[in-house]
Amino acid sequence: MNREQPFDVGAVRDVIAARRHMPGAMLPILHGIQDAVGFVPADAVPMIADALNVSRAEVHGVISFYHHFRQQPAGKHVIQVCRAEACQSVGSEALARHAEKLLGCAFHETTADGQFSLEPVYCLGLCACGPNVVVDGELHARVGADKLDRLLQAKRGAS
């Protein structure tokens, strides 16, 4: 489980060098690393700790506190289903169960073939036109089971 994933060490070093002098640089650095390599690798932790003159435990504490940061790479496609109240009121829980069935994996998991990661999201600010879904960063409103099927099929077709 703790097997380290390969990542671009140079890219991480560049992000740290570019952002280490910002006031409160920790989050901007972590965002930069995740944007560059797709997750925050365990081997980046000592590099960040060294640059910001804090302990590794502090860096790890920040990474694990925020839902946004990944410690492992995600699947090729990331599907996020809003599970907050406004979407619940128009059927997002049924949609969430449909998504799990369709992908054959639970929330916070990645499919065995590494194609899809399924994640919950709590509010996208599209609460007047739910249920809402994000597919690889693209927003989709008023998503029923049929529309979700089409969205996933399009990704399957493309991959």
Add this chain to the structure above:
Amino acid sequence: MSVTIYVPRDSAAIALGANDVAVAISGEAKKRGVEIHIVRNGSRGMFWLEPMVEVATAQGRVAYGPVDPADVAGLFDAGFVQGGAHALEQGLTEEIPYLKNQERLTFARVGITDPVSLSDYLAHEGYAGLRRAIGMSSEAIVQEVLDSGLRGRGGAAFPTGIKWKTVANAQAAQKYIVCNADEGDSGTFSDRMVMEDDPFVLIEGMTIAGLAVGATQGYIYVRSEYPHAIAALNEAIATASQNGYLGANILGSGKAFRLEVRMGAGAYICGEETALLESLEGKRGVVRAKPPLPALEGLFGKPTVINNVISLATVPIVLARGAAFYKNYGMGRSHGTLPFQLAGNVKYGGLVEKAFGLTLRQLLEDFGGGTLSGRPIRAVQVGGPLGAYMPQQQLDTPLDYEAFAAIGAMVGHGGMVVFDDSVDMAQQARYAMEFCAIESCGKCTPCRIGSTRGVEVIDKIISNDNRPQQVHLLRDLCDTMLNGSLCAMGGLTPYPVLSALNHFPEDFGSPTEKAA
């Protein structure tokens, strides 16, 4: 002559297909040799009509919606570039009753202008507030905001002017303005709309705040779930800086103000102001004990104004039109307007900016048109996930901070989520506790442990395991969370739980009433 056509760039419109519609319109125009100019405006906030396309005509802007790319050829056939009749035609946009019956002050420009065009902003009263503020003393600016009666629109409703006065009077070499744009509450989207659809108004409001309290640096902390808002803000900040509205010498006044956007990372608790400051400093978003107040020891230990997006975005009109103009809207001690947000199971969901004082029922029925499902409204959660669930018999409460507080509810930021009669209120109560358990920062025991125990107790109630004792225990637990939590996260979670239990006892298997 080229015709101006408006296709919103608001992310709700995009989620409903606005980008594809824009592409289809420009392709069809090219094919037919019609000269058009597409403006990606903000949304008017009538989401059942999105994507809503508007065409500029001599009579005014004519609206068509909701437009699907497949409708575009037909719209050209019907001569929509001259405002021609079509099944999707909604008439003059400004005459649509939903919009016409609003009082748009903070949202005066939203949906009308190109959000990232400075010249558009200036042509629509933009920067009039800053121009006036620059000629005033800092005391006079603070006084103007105090006199307007503006209270924090993020939820807590603390008078904005008093917060500013505390920071203005603090002595420090560096002060900060922080905008809390961590709009994580379900049912709210007014902050998102301001940032995406009129970012300059927030920038202007923060600049005025900087002049008022002597702060030279501002941060907008935006949640990572809002990438479109972050992009629009960054573009507008760059433009404002290039044109002397931000930077070392604002409009030649010799005063400096710089602004930067910081992205959150998916932690709901960072909407709490002290947790947000911790996060901005690069730490876990753990709540701070108060005192000291952020006004005295805020970001990096310096005096800090921390306000919600809508509070700051309302400051420009207060300065431009004067405190009295703004104060004359509203009722009681709730002055001005609030952008109410109709969300969830509602037929005409969207943004309604109105003066305080109309009733919840007027909003839900006159504007909202009842539920989307067509079934009766059963409960409305007002003020976010920590707000009370209100039953039918409370819907005639006027929207006023004090009137809501009197019945154990809260107006908060004016977000309302509608549920029809298929909702299971015991499940909603369970969800409130579960959400608190997932999102608690963990610093205080009532919130961290209480919410986990709350889920367990509600599960026992649902499965009829010692039900009367468990209900008693749940109330006791809520009392501890309400009175013992460090911040509003644990302190307000009992609101949705207790309101569900009190108003919908039949869903908890109460022996006094039969389940439906």
